Amino acid sequence: MQRILSTELPMHPGEQVTIAGWLHRRRILKQVAFLIVRDAAGLAQVVVTDPATRAEIEAISEESVIEVTAKVSVNAAAPAGVELISPRVRVQSAVSVPLPLELHRPELTATLPTQLDHAALALRHPTRSRAVRVAAAATEGFRSALAAQRFVEIHTPKIVASATESGANVFALDYFGRPGYLAQSPQFYKQMMVGVFERVFEVGPVFRAEPHDTGRHLAQYTSLDAELGFITDHRDVMAVLTSALAGMAAAVEPWAALETPSEIPAVHFTEALKIAGAPEDEPDLAPAHERAVGAWAKEKHGSEFVFVTGYPMAKRPFYTHPDPADPRYSNGFDLLFRGMELVTGGQRLHRYEDYVTALDGDVEPYAGYLDAFRYGMPRHGGFAIGLERFVARLLEARNVREVTAFPRDLHRIAP
Amino acid sequence: MQRILSTELPMHPGEQVTIAGWLHRRRILKQVAFLIVRDAAGLAQVVVTDPATRAEIEAISEESVIEVTAKVSVNAAAPAGVELISPRVRVQSAVSVPLPLELHRPELTATLPTQLDHAALALRHPTRSRAVRVAAAATEGFRSALAAQRFVEIHTPKIVASATESGANVFALDYFGRPGYLAQSPQFYKQMMVGVFERVFEVGPVFRAEPHDTGRHLAQYTSLDAELGFITDHRDVMAVLTSALAGMAAAVEPWAALETPSEIPAVHFTEALKIAGAPEDEPDLAPAHERAVGAWAKEKHGSEFVFVTGYPMAKRPFYTHPDPADPRYSNGFDLLFRGMELVTGGQRLHRYEDYVTALDGDVEPYAGYLDAFRYGMPRHGGFAIGLERFVARLLEARNVREVTAFPRDLHRIAP
Numbered sequence: 125m126q127r128i129l130s131t132e133l134p135m136h137p138g139e140q141v142t143i144a145g146w147l148h149r150r151r152i153l154k155q156v157a158f159l160i161v162r163d164a165a166g167l168a169q170v171v172v173t174d175p176a177t178r179a180e181i182e183a184i185s186e187e188s189v190i191e192v193t194a195k196v197s198v199n200a201a202a203p204a205g206v207e208l209i210s211p212r213v214r215v216q217s218a219v220s221v222p223l224p225l226e227l228h229r230p231e232l233t234a235t236l237p238t239q240l241d242h243a244a245l246a247l248r249h250p251t252r253s254r255a256v257r258v259a260a261a262a263t264e265g266f267r268s269a270l271a272a273q274r275f276v277e278i279h280t281p282k283i284v285a286s287a288t289e290s291g292a293n294v295f296a297l298d299y300f301g302r303p304g305y306l307a308q309s310p311q312f313y314k315q316m317m318v319g320v321f322e323r324v325f326e327v328g329p330v331f332r333a334e335p336h337d338t339g340r341h342l343a344q345y346t347s348l349d350a351e352l353g354f355i356t357d358h359r360d361v362m363a364v365l366t367s368a369l370a371g372m373a374a375a376v377e378p379w380a381a382l383e384t385p386s387e388i389p390a391v392h393f394t395e396a397l398k399i400a401g402a403p404e405d406e407p408d409l410a411p412a413h414e415r416a417v418g419a420w421a422k423e424k425h426g427s428e429f430v431f432v433t434g435y436p437m438a439k440r441p442f443y444t445h446p447d448p449a450d451p452r453y454s455n456g457f458d459l460l461f462r463g464m465e466l467v468t469g470g471q472r473l474h475r476y477e478d479y480v481t482a483l484d485g486d487v488e489p490y491a492g493y494l495d496a497f498r499y500g501m502p503r504h505g506g507f508a509i510g511l512e513r514f515v516a517r518l519l520e521a522r523n524v525r526e527v528t529a530f531p532r533d534l535h536r537i538a539p
Numbered sequence: 540m541q542r543i544l545s546t547e548l549p550m551h552p553g554e555q556v557t558i559a560g561w562l563h564r565r566r567i568l569k570q571v572a573f574l575i576v577r578d579a580a581g582l583a584q585v586v587v588t589d590p591a592t593r594a595e596i597e598a599i600s601e602e603s604v605i606e607v608t609a610k611v612s613v614n615a616a617a618p619a620g621v622e623l624i625s626p627r628v629r630v631q632s633a634v635s636v637p638l639p640l641e642l643h644r645p646e647l648t649a650t651l652p653t654q655l656d657h658a659a660l661a662l663r664h665p666t667r668s669r670a671v672r673v674a675a676a677a678t679e680g681f682r683s684a685l686a687a688q689r690f691v692e693i694h695t696p697k698i699v700a701s702a703t704e705s706g707a708n709v710f711a712l713d714y715f716g717r718p719g720y721l722a723q724s725p726q727f728y729k730q731m732m733v734g735v736f737e738r739v740f741e742v743g744p745v746f747r748a749e750p751h752d753t754g755r756h757l758a759q760y761t762s763l764d765a766e767l768g769f770i771t772d773h774r775d776v777m778a779v780l781t782s783a784l785a786g787m788a789a790a791v792e793p794w795a796a797l798e799t800p801s802e803i804p805a806v807h808f809t810e811a812l813k814i815a816g817a818p819e820d821e822p823d824l825a826p827a828h829e830r831a832v833g834a835w836a837k838e839k840h841g842s843e844f845v846f847v848t849g850y851p852m853a854k855r856p857f858y859t860h861p862d863p864a865d866p867r868y869s870n871g872f873d874l875l876f877r878g879m880e881l882v883t884g885g886q887r888l889h890r891y892e893d894y895v896t897a898l899d900g901d902v903e904p905y906a907g908y909l910d911a912f913r914y915g916m917p918r919h920g921g922f923a924i925g926l927e928r929f930v931a932r933l934l935e936a937r938n939v940r941e942v943t944a945f946p947r948d949l950h951r952i953a954p
Contacts, residue, residue: 127769144769146915164689164737187915189889217890219915244731244911253735260692267679274579277675279761279926281945282697282744283710283721285953295698297712297721300748300758300949306698306712313945316659316954320668322579328743329697333715343715346694354542354559474604475632492954496659500561500602500634511694530696530728537714538700539731539907 127191130161130168133206136196143168143208144191144216146248149228150181157181159211160228161192162248169207170194177213187223187245189216225249236525243530243539254379255527259346259515261375263327266348266509269371273364275350276321280313282306282329286489293333295343306331309508311443312493314351315472318504319496325350327511335534339523340464342512343532351506358445358455358471361505362390362431365459365467369429372514380518383428389421390431393453408439411464418463433457442482445471445505455505462517469507473497542606545576545583548621551611558583558623559606559631561663564643565596572596574626575643576607577663584622585609592628602638602660604631640664651940658945658954669794670942674761674930676790678742681763681924684786688779690765691736695728697721697744701904708748710758721746724923726858727908729766730887733919734911740765742926750949754938755879757927758947766921773860773870773886776920777805777846780874780884784844787929795933798843804836805846808868823854826879833878848872850885857897860886860920870920877932884922888912 127144128136145163157178159170170192172178184190194211224242225234232239232249239246246252267277287294287305295306310326317324330347352364366388373382391399397406399420400413409417409432421430434453437446447453456470473479476497480487487494515527525531530539542559543551560578572593574585585607587593599605609626639657640649647654647664654661661667682692702709702720710721725741732739745762767779781803788797806814812821814835815828824832824847836845849868852861862868871885888894891912895902902909930942940946945954 144917189915189917216917217912217915219913221913223914241907242910243907244734245914247732247735256693256732256735257691259694263692263694264682264686271679276672277678278671278944279674279678279744281759281947283746283759283947283952295712295714295719297710299710299952300750302952304710304952312954317662317671317944319659320662320671329694331698335715344696344698492656492658495657495954497632498634498636499638499660500604500632502559502604502631529693529732532696532698534715537698537717537719539727539910 129165130163131165131204133168133196133208134204137198137206139196140193141196141208142191142193145189147181147184147186147188147190147219150186152178152182159190159192161190167203168192169202170211171197171207171209172211172213174210177211180213180215183218184215185219185221185223187227187248188219190214191216236523240525240531240536241539247529252526255515255519255521256529258376258379258519259511259527261379262372262514262518263346263348263511265372265375266368267325267327268375269368270323270325270350270364273323273367275323275325275352276317278310278314278317278321278324278326279328280307280310280317280326282331293335295331295333308332309347310349311441311508312490314349314506315443315501315504316493316496318351318353318506319499319501322354322502323350323352337534339525340513340516341533342524342528343534345513345524345528346511348509348511349506350508351504353502353504355471355503355505357503358433358457358469358505361469361471361507362388362433362457362459365469365507365509368509376518382518385425385427385429388429388431388459389425389427390433390457391417392434393432393436394434396432407436409458409465414460414465415463418460421460428462430460431457432460440470443472443479445473459507461514464513464517466513466517467507467509469505471503471505474501474503544580545578546580546619548583548611548623549619552613552621554611555608556611556623557606557608560604562596562599562601562603562605562634565601567593567597574607576605582618583607584617585626586612586622586624587626587628589625592626595628595630598633599630600634600636600638602642602663603634605629606631651938655940655946655951656954662944667941670930670934670936671944673791673794673934674926674942676794677787677929677933678761678763678926680787680790681783682740682742683790684783685738685740685765685779688738688782690738690740690767691732693725693729693732693736693739693741694743695722695725695732695741697746708750710746710748723747724762725764726856726923727905729764729921730858730916730919731908731911733766733768733921734914734916737769737917738765738767752949754940755928755931756948757939757943758949760928760939760943761926763924763926764921765923766919768917768919770886770918770920772918773848773872773884773920776884776886776922777803777848777872780882780922780924783924791933797933800840800842800844803844803846803874804840804842805848805872806832807849808847808851809849811847822851824873824880829875829880830878833875836875843877845875846872847875855885858887858894860888874922876929879928879932881928881932882922882924884920886918886920889916889918
C-alpha cells in the first residue's frame with residue numbers, strides 16, 4: 125500500500141492518491157456523503173457521491189479503518205484547502221458496535237473512569253494523545269540535555285532483595301521461591317554507577333504501593349533519574365537539574381509553552397515555612413505550604429519553579445548528606461513546579477563510615493550497595509523527576525491519571 | 540572544585556590544574572612515587588617526590604578518590620605525552636580495605652560470580668563498563684532511527700492483571716490484595732497504541748520467570764520494542780527493523796564494528812530446516828539449528844544477520860497473523876544475529892473477529908486489549924530486540940551476564 129499522510133495532500137493537487145486512517149466522522153446527506161478520515165498526522169475530508177461507495181460506507185461505523193484512493197481537489201472551504209473526490213474505499217477493519225465515547229468533539233465528555241476503562245479508544249482523542257506526545261518529547265529533552273553533559277544511560281534492576289530504601293510501601297513478589305520487591309527507585313544503582321561513569325541517568329518505571337487515592341499518586345510512574353559525581357555540594361546538582369528542565373521545556377515547545385529561568389530561585393526550608401505561614405517546627409512542607417511557596421516564587425521572581433533547600437535531616441532518607449554548617453538540615457532539596465513537588469534531590473553521603481553510622485551499623489541488607497562506598501566514591505548527588513507529574517502540571521490536568529496512558533493505582537490494574 | 544578531565548591535560552602544558560578521580564595504581568619507589576589517576580575520560584600519571592605528599596598517599600589504598608592539584612609537564616614517555624608534577628593531593632574517600640578484584644590488569648581474572656557479587660567494583664573495569672556504554676549507545680541508536688520515522692515513545696504498565704500473554708512463566712505479586720503479574724512484554728500496550736499514533740516504540744524492562752539457567756536467559760532484561768500500523772505484511776516490519784539495526788550499528792561504532800546490510804537475507808522456516816539438516820516436521824528451530832542457519836547466511840550472503848520467516852502458527856502466540864497463502868505458517872519472523880535469536884516479530888491479527896476465533900471465544904481476560912480491535916485497528920506488526928543479547932553477541936561475550944550491570948536470574952537477586 126503506497127499511502128500518503130493527510131497533511132501531505134496539499135502537495136498533490138489534481139493527483140490520484142491513497143490515504144488510510146480511521147473513519148473519524150461521517151455525514152450522510154441526501155445527495156452526498158462527507159467522510160473525515162483521521163491518520164497520525166491529521167484529518168482529511170472525502171466527498172462521496174457514487175451510490176456504490178455510499179452503500180459501503182453506510183455499512184460501517186465511525187472508527188472503522190479504511191483506505192481511500194481518490195483525486196485531490198482544491199477547495200478553499202475544506203480543511204487545509206483540499207478534499208478528496210471520486211473515492212474508492214477499501215475497509216481494513218469494520219467497526220460494527222456503538223462507541224462508548226465520542227471522539228469527534230473538542231473535549232471528551234465521558235468521566236475519567238470511563239475513559240480509563242476504554243483507554244485504547246479514549247487515547248485516540250487529541251486531549252489524551254497530546255499528553256502522551258508531551259511525555260515522549262519531555263523524556264527525549266531530558267536525555268539529550270544530559271547526554272550532552274557526559275551522562276551515560278543505564279538500565280537497572282526493578283526486582284530487588286530488600287524493602288528498605290526509603291520507607292515507602294513496596295510491592296512484594298515471589299522471586300523463584302524467595303521474597304523479592306519492586307524497586308521504588310533506581311537510587312542505589314545510580315549511585316553505584318557514579319563509581320563507574322561519574323554521571324549517569326535512567327528513564328524507567330518505579331513502583332510505590334501507595335495507599336493514597338489522590339490525584340497525584342500512581343502505583344507505577346516513570347522516573348527521570350540522574351546522579352553525578354565530583355560535585356562540591358547540592359548546588360551543582362541543582363544546576364544540572366536546571367539544564368535538564370531547560371531541555372525538557374525546549375522539547376515540549378510544540379505543544380506547551382514553558383519558561384525555565386537560567387537560574388531558578390531557591391529558598392531554605394526555614395524560609396519556606398515562614399513564606400507559607402507554617403509553624404517553625406514543622407518537619408516537612410504540606411501541599412498547602414508548597415502552593416504558598418509556589419505562589420511566592422511566581423509573584424516575587426516571576427518563576428514557575430522554585431527550589432526549597434535544606435530540608436530537615438529527620439525527614440530525608442539515610443543516604444542524605446547533612447549541611448556541614450548545620451547538620452540538623454540536609455543538603456537535600458525539592459523542586460516545586462507551579463506549587464507542587466516535582467523533583468526530589470540532593471547531595472548523598474559518599475564515605476563508607478558515614479553510611480555505617482547512618483544505618484546504625486545495620487549494613488548487612490545493603491552489602492552490595494555499600495561496596496561502592498567501601499571501594500571509593502566521590503562526593504555526589506542527584507535527582508528524580510516524576511514524568512507524569514511534570515506533564516500533568518504542564519498541561520494543567522487536575523489528575524495525573526488524565527495524562528497517563530494506562531495508570532496503575534489502588535483500584536486499577538487494567539487495561 | 541574547578542576540575543579538568545584527564546584527557547584535557549595535553550591542552551594545558553605548563554599550567555597548574557586540578558584533576559580528580561580514583562587512585563587506579565600506585566607505584567612507590569625509593570626516590571619517587573607514581574600515581575595513576577582514573578576518571579571517566581581516561582588515565583593520568585602523577586609524579587610524587589615531596590615526602591609529605593608521599594606519606595599521604597602511602598596511607599591510602601587503590602580506588603581511593605582523590606583530587607590532585609599539580610603542574611602539567613610535557614613528557615613524551617608518559618601516557619598522552621604529559622604528566623602531573625609537584626602535586627598537592629586531597630582525599631575525598633580513603634579506601635582502607637583490600638580489594639576483592641584487581642582492576643588495573645587488562646582482563647578481570649576473578650570468576651563471573653565474584654564479579655557479579657562485587658558489581659559496584661567490577662563494573663569499573665573497562666571490559667565491564669564498555670558493555671554498559673555499548674548498551675547505552677545501541678539504545679540511543681534504536682530510538683533515533685525510529686523517531687526519525689514518526690515513531691512515538693511510550694511508557695506502559697509493568698504490572699498487569701493476567702498471566703496470559705505468551706505462556707512464558709511470569710512473576711506473581713500482591714497488588715493491593717489482588718493478584719498481579721509482572722509484564723513479560725509491552726505487546727498488548729504497544730498494539731493498542733498503534734491505534735493512537737500508528738507507530739510507537741518503548742525501551743523498558745520485561746520480566747520472565749524463566750527456570751532456565753543458561754548463558755542467554757535473564758529474569759529481567761531490556762526490551763527494545765516497536766510496533767507500526769498500515770503495513771502490507773511482515774516485510775514492512777522487517778524493513779523498519781533493518782533500519783533500526785543500522786541506527787544501532789552506527790551508534791555503537793566507537794566501541795565495536797558491525798555491518799548491517801541494507802537488505803538482510805531472509806529464508807522461510809521450511810528452508811531453514813533444510814539448511815540446518817533438521818527433520819522437516821520440526822515445529823521450531825533449536826539453538827543448533829539457529830547456529831547452522833547463521834553460518835549459512837555468513838557464508839552464502841556475507842551477512843551476520845538472517846531473517847527466518849514463516850514460523851509455524853502452532854509455535855507462535857495467539858495474536859500472530861497467519862500467512863494468507865498457507866495458514867499453517869505465520870507472517871512471523873525471527874532475526875538471527877551471529878547464529879542466535881535476537882529479535883522476534885511479525886504481523887499481528889487486526890480484526891476483532893480473528894481475535895475471538897484465536898482465543899476460542901475466551902475474550903474476558905483480554906477485554907481492555909481487545910477494545911482496540913473492536914474499535915478499529917489497521918494491519919500492523921512489530922518486533923522486540925533483546926538489548927543484552929545484542930550487546931553480548933556484538934562483544935562476543937559467552938554469557939549475557941557479562942554485559943549486564945546487575946543481572947537477575949534464577950539464583951541472583953542482589954546487588
